[in-house]
Amino acid sequence: MARFHRLPVAAVDRLTEDSVALTLAVPEELRADYRHAPGQHLALRRVADGAEIRRTYSICSPAPEAGSDGPSTLRVGVRLVDGGSFSTYALKELAAGDELEVMTPAGRFTLEPAPGLFAAVVGGSGITPVLSIIATLLAREPKARFCLIRSDRTAASTMFLEEVADLKDRYPERLQLVTVLSREEQQAGLPSGRLDEERLTGLLPALLPVGEVTGWFLCGPFGLVQQAEQALRGLGVARSRIHEEVFHVDAAPPAPAPAAVAHSAVTARLDGRGGTWPVQDGETLLETVLRNRPDAPYACKGGVCGTCRAFLVSGEVRMDRNFALEPEETEAGYVLACQSHPATETVELDFDR
Template identity: 80%
Template sequence: MARFHPLPVAAVDRITDDSVALTFAVPAELREDFRHTAGQHLTLRRTIDGADMRRTYSICSPAPGPGGEAPRTLRVGVRLVDGGVFSTHALKELAVGDEVEVMTPAGRFTLEPSPGLYAAVVGGSGITPVLSIAATLLAHRPDARFCLIRSDRTSASTMFLEEVADLKDRYPQRFQLVTVLSREEQQAGLPSGRLDRERLTRLLPAMLPVDQVAGWFLCGPMGLVEGAERALRGLGVSRALIHQEIFHVDAGTPTVSVIPAPAHSTVTARLDGRGGTWPVQDGESLLDTVLRNRPDAPYACKGGVCGTCRAFLVSGEVRMDRNFALEPEETEAGYVLACQSHPSTEQVELDFDR
């Protein structure tokens, strides 16, 4: 089960006017707990103005190789979000030596280093997990190549510019970089403008052999990710080869399904080897019901994006308001997001330990 541990901030590096990279020192006794796969994320927790605030940020540092030493430090990228309490705190108040509660790594937007050609389409802070994926792959697999297509507003707003340039210098034959700026003309390269479905449909076949890519990684705002997926599907790419992680989902996004709720429901939940059964109050999510009785239940964003509250639906039926974290094969296998799930039967049973 994922757990929080206090980790000291070892470095706060300003990487653009509105973003920082936070480095956490991992003590020796916790290093195996924080061993991660490239592409995973960390949930950070702090009490800010008396409130428990949690946010999920992707790890940008490379992952250790098989059998390699567990990481002594972990680095995440944080971009300022309008009205974002945690991101504002991170940019303006966090300092070296401060302690932050950090949950052990989670997430399935990952790549185990394997031979072949891989590609990513990212926007803005979506570069963060893909930087870890590309750096880990190229370091551990000399028979692998990576093509990164990234979209940013301007060069000044581009996160991890130096780190990506370093990959290009170290692996000139195996790392391909394509940069598109939406609000600034470049002296060389592609014209400015958004990377939408139509543009990607033309661009991707011109940049690489689409049918030879072993895995696609799409990360960033919802519009970019959805447009890239539709472009790839239109080019004949199998859904199984497309991996997505969405940042910045519109709060008004419609629900996934609508199933009438029963008048009275209970949820039985197994968590960290212990179970319990509790009544679901009118209108609350299954996660909120569990949290009233088990405050240690895992969650972060409560927006259907991070996947921290993923649970296996043992019995009963639920409706999910939104789902931007689980892959189709996960939902088909019976997994749900507890933060977005409401009971559709009188009895529902969840297992957070699977």
């Protein structure tokens, strides 16, 4: 069960003009709780002006070794978002010695080290989970190779530039690095411009044997992830080999939910305890559960992070939108509670599965 703990900030390192890396110290007694797979994320919480703010950031540091007590530190990358209350606080106020409320790791955009060829297409801050994936994979599996295709606006805006360069120097034969800048010409390498479906369809087969890639990891803004997926599907890649994590979804209004079912109720199991509560008019199932169980897991409430994933035991729901669950997860019966509305008089969710 996901839980918050207060962790001290060990360092705030400037990466670019608009981004920082936060290093969090993990006390020895909590290290087992913060064991994480490469690619998982953390939800950070603070209260400002009486309102609770939660934001999700991917762990960019390597995953701890199997059999270890867990990580002594965790590192996440934070990019400034226009009007973003948490990112503004992180870049302009947060300092070493402060404390943050940090949820235990979550997320399924992960890769357990295994032999084979893997690849990623990332944009902007989408490098953060993939940095952890690459560092962990290449350190633990000598028969693994990785091709990283990353897109950024300019060299100066590129997060974790030195860290990626260090990995390339450490594994020159096993890490292929391709950088595309959308707003700046490079002295060498690919021409500038956006990575869209048409460009990726021509570029990817020229870089690597697309059909031999065991797993593709797409991470970044919704547009880039969508275009990359369409390019890969057009090149014959099975959907099961494509893994996605979306950052920065446009704040367009979600699709309207169907008319609410009168007198609907939700039964939820959470941390081994269950309860049944009426769903108020217009509420999502997460909002209903939170009114009665404030410990219910969530972070973004926008259908992006997947923290509120729950198994639909019975009943039917309609989801406004979904940028977090893979098709096989929805087919298996999982839903995003923050986007789900009841479509039957009774709905049962299990947050523990």
